[in-house]
Amino acid sequence: MTKIVELINVFALLSLLAVGGGTAVLPEMKHVTVERHHWVTDTQFAEIYSLGQLAPGPNMTCVALIGYEVSGLAGLLAVLVAFFFPACLLCYFVSKFWDAAEGSPWRNAVQRGMAPVVVGLMLAGCYALGKTASYNPARDWEFNLLTLAIGAAVAVILSVTRINPALTIVGGGIAGYFLLGS
Amino acid sequence: MSELSASPVSLGRIFRVFAQIGVTSFGGGIVAYLRRALVEKEKWLDEDRFMAALEISQTLPGLNSTNMSVIVGRQLRGAAGAFVAVLGMILPGAVILTGLGFAYVALRHDPKVALILTGVAAAAVGLLLQVTLKIGWKQLVRPLDLSFVLLVFVLVGLFHVSLLVILVTVAPLAVWMHRPGAKKEGL
Structure with missing residues (x-):
């Protein structure tokens, strides 16, 4: 039960910190769940995030799986509610009053100012995931070269084609199965 | 503000339309799916209202x-x-x-499954990087914005500074630099 309360506390706070979308909160989420609470390992965190890319809908729904790891289905539900409800509630009330600020030059300032902060957070998220998913010091250089190449290939394919991103993730899994085992 | 259409839309219809978006959208590009369903298909909002709603969504x-x-x-x-x-x-x-979670917990220690998961995770990094660059290229080419991108990256990525600290220090500073009437340097 205390685990559930802890999960709710952590994810409710992350919910309200997720300024600029779910991806911006990724480095903080990894820090809290992996390093502070040891709910999941580095590798598990990266894998859970990746599973989120395979399911439809908002990809941060995958946070529910951290709850599942910690306390089964109850943990899953607790995290889902804690991660989505606070931000939704805030949005519900604030968006009602937002139109009062229509035309205020500060609204533009907030958006312009927050944009680079969010991009910096997203880059930090890439780095936090990549540190285990793309480059694993425990593996030899050939293995790491392959994982880096898989990531680079996905980034390039998505930049030049309009393929469904989930397919590139599936492709990564197939490449992993055939290339990384040897 | 709240009257969008003449006859009220049923709750079931709202659920179905959003569930359809939820089930067909992959890989973080949900805004495009939302626009197609809400503006083009259902005509619940016009383009301007859609953009206004998106603006709020991105700021909160x-x-x-x-x-x-x-x-x-x-x-x-x-x-x-x-x-x-x-x-x-x-x-x-x-x-x-x-x-997927049930399968993951049951199978992740299988060495073959572990290889697939490693490949999947390596690919997800590429996807995240591509999305970040697509959203952020405008910020990466403006010197002032780039300096904030790098500052946040170093503080959060390398020094594990709490996001809360960033939101009460760097974020207000970044907004202040873009305050109404500020000198438009590096834009």
């Missing part, structure tokens, strides 16, 4: 997709509309993920 904490669901659902049918819209958006993915 929370996922853009669920914030959009809250705003549009609320405009259509108040609190109940917001609730079913968010539920529709999240539920399909959550159910599928629960299934």
Whole structure:
């Protein structure tokens, strides 16, 4: 039960910190769940995030799986509610009053100012995931070269084609199965 | 503000439309799916209102997709509309993920499955990087914005500074640099 309360506390706070979308909160989420609470390992965190890319809908729904790891289905539900409800509630009330600020030059300032902060957070998220998913010091250089190449290939394919991103993730899994085992 | 169409849309219809978006959208490009369904197909909002709602969604904490669901659902049918819209958006993915989660917990120690998961995770980094660059290229080419991007990256990525600290220090500074009437340097 205390685990559930802890999960709710952590994810409710992350919910309200997720300024600029779910991806911006990724480095903080990894820090809290992996390093502070040891709910999941580095590798598990990266894998859970990746599973989120395979399911439809908002990809941060995958946070529910951290709850599942910690306390089964109850943990899953607790995290889902804690991660989505606070931000939704805030949005519900604030968006009602937002139109009062229509035309205020500060609204533009907030958006312009927050944009680079969010991009910096997203880059930090890439780095936090990549540190285990793309480059694993425990593996030899050939293995790491392959994982880096898989990531680079996905980034390039998505930049030049309009393929469904989930397919590139599936492709990564197939490449992993055939290339990384040897 | 809240009257969007002449006859009220049923809650079931709101749920179905958002669930359809929730089940067909992959890989973080939900805004495009939302526009197609809400503006082009259902005509619940015009382009201007869609952009206004998106602007709020991006500024407030929370996922853009669920914030959009809250705003549009609320405009259509108040609190109940917001609730079913968010539920529709999240539920399909959550159910599928629960299934994936069961499989993951049961199979992840299998060495063959571990290889697949490693490949999947390596690919997800590439996807995240591509999305970041696509969203952020405008910020990466402006010197002032780039300096904030790098500052946040170093503080959060390398020094593990808490996000809360960033939001009360760097974020207000970044907004201040873009304050109304500020000198437009590096733009």
